[in-house]
Amino acid sequence: MxxxxxxxxxxxxxxxxxxxxxCKFKSDVDQKTRLCVAIGEHVVDLGQLQxxxxxxxxxxxxxxxxxKATLNGFMGLGKPAWQEARATLTRLLSSGEGLLxxxxxxxxAAIVPQAEVEMQLPASIGDYTDFYTSKxxxxxxxxxxxxxxxxxxxxxLHLPVGYHGRCSSIVPSGRGVRRPWGQMLPLSASSPxxxxxxxxxxxxxxxxxxxxxNELGSPVSADEASSAIFGLLLLNDWSARDIQKWEMxxxxxxxxxxxxxxxxxxxxxxxxxxxxxxxxxxxDPPVLPYLQESSRHTWDVALSASITPAGAAVETTVxxxxxxxxxxxFQQMVAHHTAGGCNLNPGDLLGSGTVSGPEDTERGCLxxxxxxxxxxxxxxxxxxxxxxxxxxxxxxxxxxxxxRCEGGPGGVPGIGFGECRGKLLPCGYSKR
Amino acid sequence: MxxxxxxxxxxxxxxxxxxxxxCKFKSDVDQKTRLCVAIGEHVVDLGQLQxxxxxxxxxxxxxxxxxKATLNGFMGLGKPAWQEARATLTRLLSSGEGLLxxxxxxxxAAIVPQAEVEMQLPASIGDYTDFYTSKxxxxxxxxxxxxxxxxxxxxxLHLPVGYHGRCSSIVPSGRGVRRPWGQMLPLSASSPxxxxxxxxxxxxxxxxxxxxxNELGSPVSADEASSAIFGLLLLNDWSARDIQKWEMxxxxxxxxxxxxxxxxxxxxxxxxxxxxxxxxxxxDPPVLPYLQESSRHTWDVALSASITPAGAAVETTVxxxxxxxxxxxFQQMVAHHTAGGCNLNPGDLLGSGTVSGPEDTERGCLxxxxxxxxxxxxxxxxxxxxxxxxxxxxxxxxxxxxxRCEGGPGGVPGIGFGECRGKLLPCGYSKR
Ligand SMILES: [Ca+2]
Ligand SMILES: [Ca+2]
Ligand SMILES: [Mg+2]
Ligand SMILES: [Mg+2]
Ligand code: NI
Numbered sequence: 001m002x003x004x005x006x007x008x009x010x011x012x013x014x015x016x017x018x019x020x021x022x023c024k025f026k027s028d029v030d031q032k033t034r035l036c037v038a039i040g041e042h043v044v045d046l047g048q049l050q051x052x053x054x055x056x057x058x059x060x061x062x063x064x065x066x067x068k069a070t071l072n073g074f075m076g077l078g079k080p081a082w083q084e085a086r087a088t089l090t091r092l093l094s095s096g097e098g099l100l101x102x103x104x105x106x107x108x109a110a111i112v113p114q115a116e117v118e119m120q121l122p123a124s125i126g127d128y129t130d131f132y133t134s135k136x137x138x139x140x141x142x143x144x145x146x147x148x149x150x151x152x153x154x155x156x157l158h159l160p161v162g163y164h165g166r167c168s169s170i171v172p173s174g175r176g177v178r179r180p181w182g183q184m185l186p187l188s189a190s191s192p193x194x195x196x197x198x199x200x201x202x203x204x205x206x207x208x209x210x211x212x213x214n215e216l217g218s219p220v221s222a223d224e225a226s227s228a229i230f231g232l233l234l235l236n237d238w239s240a241r242d243i244q245k246w247e248m249x250x251x252x253x254x255x256x257x258x259x260x261x262x263x264x265x266x267x268x269x270x271x272x273x274x275x276x277x278x279x280x281x282x283x284d285p286p287v288l289p290y291l292q293e294s295s296r297h298t299w300d301v302a303l304s305a306s307i308t309p310a311g312a313a314v315e316t317t318v319x320x321x322x323x324x325x326x327x328x329x330f331q332q333m334v335a336h337h338t339a340g341g342c343n344l345n346p347g348d349l350l351g352s353g354t355v356s357g358p359e360d361t362e363r364g365c366l367x368x369x370x371x372x373x374x375x376x377x378x379x380x381x382x383x384x385x386x387x388x389x390x391x392x393x394x395x396x397x398x399x400x401x402x403x404r405c406e407g408g409p410g411g412v413p414g415i416g417f418g419e420c421r422g423k424l425l426p427c428g429y430s431k432r
Numbered sequence: 433m434x435x436x437x438x439x440x441x442x443x444x445x446x447x448x449x450x451x452x453x454x455c456k457f458k459s460d461v462d463q464k465t466r467l468c469v470a471i472g473e474h475v476v477d478l479g480q481l482q483x484x485x486x487x488x489x490x491x492x493x494x495x496x497x498x499x500k501a502t503l504n505g506f507m508g509l510g511k512p513a514w515q516e517a518r519a520t521l522t523r524l525l526s527s528g529e530g531l532l533x534x535x536x537x538x539x540x541a542a543i544v545p546q547a548e549v550e551m552q553l554p555a556s557i558g559d560y561t562d563f564y565t566s567k568x569x570x571x572x573x574x575x576x577x578x579x580x581x582x583x584x585x586x587x588x589l590h591l592p593v594g595y596h597g598r599c600s601s602i603v604p605s606g607r608g609v610r611r612p613w614g615q616m617l618p619l620s621a622s623s624p625x626x627x628x629x630x631x632x633x634x635x636x637x638x639x640x641x642x643x644x645x646n647e648l649g650s651p652v653s654a655d656e657a658s659s660a661i662f663g664l665l666l667l668n669d670w671s672a673r674d675i676q677k678w679e680m681x682x683x684x685x686x687x688x689x690x691x692x693x694x695x696x697x698x699x700x701x702x703x704x705x706x707x708x709x710x711x712x713x714x715x716d717p718p719v720l721p722y723l724q725e726s727s728r729h730t731w732d733v734a735l736s737a738s739i740t741p742a743g744a745a746v747e748t749t750v751x752x753x754x755x756x757x758x759x760x761x762f763q764q765m766v767a768h769h770t771a772g773g774c775n776l777n778p779g780d781l782l783g784s785g786t787v788s789g790p791e792d793t794e795r796g797c798l799x800x801x802x803x804x805x806x807x808x809x810x811x812x813x814x815x816x817x818x819x820x821x822x823x824x825x826x827x828x829x830x831x832x833x834x835x836r837c838e839g840g841p842g843g844v845p846g847i848g849f850g851e852c853r854g855k856l857l858p859c860g861y862s863k864r
Contacts, residue, residue, distance in 0.1 A: 126558075126599060126600060127598060127599050127600050132683060153681050153682055154617075154681075155617075155624070155678055155679060155681070158615065158623070158624050159615050159624075159679065161679070161682075161683055161686075162683065162686055163595070163596070163683040163684050163686055164595070164596040164597055164598050164686065164690065165596055166559060166596050166774060167558060167559050167599075168558060168559050168648070168774070168775045168776065168777055168780070169648055169773075169774055169775055171648070178648075178649040178773050180771075180772030180773050181651065181722070181771055181772055181773070182771055182772045183590065183591050183720060183722075183768075183771070185586075185587075191590070191717070192587070192590050192591075192720065193720070194720045194721065194722050194771075197772070216600070216601055216603070216610075216691075216692070217610040217691075217860055218860070219613065219861065240772065243772065246587055247587055247591065247593070248682070248683075248684075249585050249587070249682070250585055250593075250680070250681070250684070251564060251593055251594065251595040251680075251684040251685065252595050252680075252682070252683040252684020252685075253683065253684075254593075254594055254595055254596065255768070255769070255771060255772045255774065258596065258769075258772065258774040259648075259649075259772040259773045259774055260648070260773075285623070288615060288624065288625070288626045289626065290613070290615075290626050336615075336687070337687070337690075339612075339613055339614055339615070339626075339687060340612030340613055340614045340629070340672065340675065340687045340690065340691040341601075341610050341612050341613070341691045341692075341860070342598060342600065342601055342687065342690040342691055343600045343601055344600065345600055348600070428649055428650075428773070429651065
């Protein structure tokens with residue numbers, strides 16, 4: 001099906017995507033936040049459509065959820081509301097439907113070029129959890145820091161290992177992030193020092209956003225999770241490796257991680273991802289009953305990370321991997337997270353952990369790509385063929401993640417996630 | 433100075449305390465949340481006082497901060513506003529001041545017995561961090577699980593170790609908490625099992641609530657933290673020791689902790705605590721510059737934990753300890769937390785970690801009191817002198833924490849924190 005809104009070939013946002021986000025119109029005097037979906041190179045302001053009575057279905061005609069400042073209320077309405085919104089928007093935006101197409105005033109007010117808006121965080125995130133679900137990533141890290149013969153921790157094959165993250169420092173794509181100051185133990189030193197982090201890394205992750213929540217004390221099964229997860233997006237778990245290494249035993253990462261986490265602006269719904277569903281990795285040994293799935297699946301999402309080194313005009317793709325490589329599914333993460341009764345709320349963010357694949361070229365962070373600093377990554381420095389090398393990131397380097405689902409069955413157009421982009425700014429404090 | 437509101441001898445809430453909280457009046461049809469302070473056995477509804485024009489100072493006369501549903505806005509106004517509120521309320525509630533005392537209608541509407549209100553969480557908590565700042569606790573845990581000769585992790589004396597916690601499951605005092613289900617590795621087993629937690633513990637902690645926040649990328653020094661922290665309260669970091677033990681390497685506690693964290697209802701301000709200020713523990717080796725304090729101090733707060741075992745009518749105090757035993761101060765926790773640029777917001781909660789003292793009777797959790805289950809704790813089962821024994825908590829056991837500052841200089845009345853009380857309910861799921 002085509003839209004009356006132009007969708008360039010290969011766009012991340014054809015009519016079968018319709019990812020949800022939040023934006024501000026650059027032209028708005030009051031800079032209010034507007035909820036929207038993406039189509040081609042435009043955003044569609046859902047609040048204006050709702051105010052104009054375009055959502056005529058049984059659920060969405062009874063609420064003003066799209067006129068609010070966050071998507072959380074809409075997400076909390078549950079999957080029937082999400083599917084009703086998708087059906088209504090698919091119809092409204094299709095070439096054959098005149099209701100919006102022929103209402104010039106509404107169409108021009110509500111459908112705005114992406115260049116004329118500033119994307120915001122796509123949800124109000126009350127709690128953020130980061131998991132560690134790539135076996136390749138866990139094996140690589142365990143091999144570097146412990147012992148290749150016992151690279152995986154004893155619990156790793158039995159549960160999706162995760163830890164609570166910091167919400168306040170989650171920033172949208174496009175925002176610069178500042179190299180952190182911190183405490184670290186220099187190699188061969190006996191006492192720690194403080195100073196700017198010397199090992200700024202990215203972690204290429206995907207994350208899910210919870211739609212439906214659960215009450216405290218009421219676990220969600222993996223099967224139920226399929227209809228509780230609203231959608232997926234990209235996540236850069238910016239990491240300060242030297243700070244992290246010194247602080248993390250025994251209570252886990254803290255200042256190594258909490259200075260910035262960056263997400264892409266668009267939540268691609270599970271309904272849009274449905275044609276790209278695929279089997280998830282086989283699990284051996286079998287998992288405990290609370291982690292079992294009657295229809296174990298993930299999605300075939302090709303991921304990449306690229307770096308434009310400081311001063312360069314071109315980017316170099318440093319890794320290409322795929323969501324399907326993960327050992328644990330998002331549904332299992334939800335089941336584990338809630339197994340003890342922990343309550344998830346609409347808008348909560350669950351990161352997958354670094355998505356690394358089986359090949360050397362599929363490693364999702366510089367720690368792995370450089371094997372702990374032992375081998376450098378070469379980046380194009382300019383159109384003349386010059387090259388710069390990196391172990392970790394330099395001030396001014398810009399990191400961009402992209403994600404695409406290609407080649408749906410039956411000619412379903414491929415869909416994408418937009419970018420998760422951030423530039424590393426110099427540490428703000430030369431001494432303390 | 434006395435208040436015209438009766439304050440019983442030994443009350444936690446004399447006129448020099450005035451802790452802040454949030455409550456609902458049981459008689460309210462709309463059950464709206466009201467911001468309040470405690471005095472004697474009453475609460476004072478700040479919204480009604482503000483609406484009546486009682487806050488005549490330069491800051492608070494210009495806002496309607498006390499008519500909101502959370503204290504966060506008031507806290508975000510900063511220390512001058514907190515001090516103005518304290519000065520105004522001290523005057524308004526004093527015996528010699530007629531403005532409120534003689535306004536019968538306002539007085540009866542705004543000053544309500546604590547028995548007629550239900551206390552809520554005292555702030556909207558956007559992020560929660562738990563630290564691990566008692567050297568006695570860290571040493572005891574390290575001795576049990578590792579080696580008494582190397583009980584403290586290498587970083588422990590150099591930074592306040594902490595980890596991010598879960599906000600959604602923070603509940604107010606009085607709420608029941610449900611024994612979690614989870615995954616654990618039985619002793620001498622080679623694979624894990626799932627089932628109800630067999631090792632439910634409390635952790636006796638204090639916490640600070642941030643008043644002023646900081647921008648992402650702008651650290652707060654330990655000295656600045658003194659005026660950024662709004663106040664202190666009690667915190668029970670409910671812990672599932674068997675789940676925690678199996679999950680926590682290498683990324684820290686997760687489901688062992690996220691099923692419930694309980695806080696006392698009243699935030700005692702640093703201004704109220706000022707007469708009870710004392711020196712903090714000496715630190716050796718010296719800390720790095722970013723953790724240094726020009727006026728290193730804590731507060732002399734006596735803490736206790738008591739248990740009323742299931743079916744019993746009386747409680748047994750199982751530990752008595754003191755905030756002053758902590759090795760790291762709240763000011764240092766704030767400085768460390770923000771050192772890399774992490775932003776704290778008004779209402780953010782920073783737990784101290786289990787407060788254990790040097791003596792065996794000063795251990796702040798059952799894990800330590802029973803030395804990992806090796807020695808049982810005896811609890812009075814009834815007025816006839818019967819005794820029951822516990823290693824960990826049984827269904828129906830109720831845990832109560834209390835905190836008091838006694839014997840201020842110059843005859844300042846002692847102040848208290850109210851209770852942090854919670855009963856352990858049975859696991860809700862017999863199988864999955
Ligand atoms: Ca991560
Ligand atoms: Ca704790
Ligand atoms: Mg991060
Ligand atoms: Mg807890
Ligand atoms: Ni009365």
